[in-house]
Amino acid sequence: MSSCDDPSAETPGPGGGRLVQCAKLGKRLPALDEPPWPGELGRRIFESVSLEAWQLWEERMKMILNEYRLMPWQKEAQKLVATQMEEFFFGEGAALPPDYVPPQAKQ
Secondary structure: OOOOOHHHHHEEEOOOOOEOOOOOOOOEEEEOOOOOOHHHHHHHHHHOOEEHHHHHHHHHHHHHHOOOOOOOHHHHHHHHHHHHHHHHHHHHOOOOOOOOOOOOOOO
């Protein structure tokens, strides 16, 4: 495979890092340094999700773990997080937990 075919070899950004066409935000942005999740999903995220979108996901993931009262090391929690993650980046955005109430904006 040539470097032209390798998504991880995309043109460096202003800081020298790799850029990706972000699947979530729809523009070329700085990429993650390494796959953030194991397996195929981690590879897809590494190849097509920006660092900025990943940071948005981290906030969403905290909310999901708290609202569902999940322990991240449990297999069931990991499956739910992976499903939500895939939907967040590559689907229609992932539904919020049914009883979720957004925090009030600070005045």
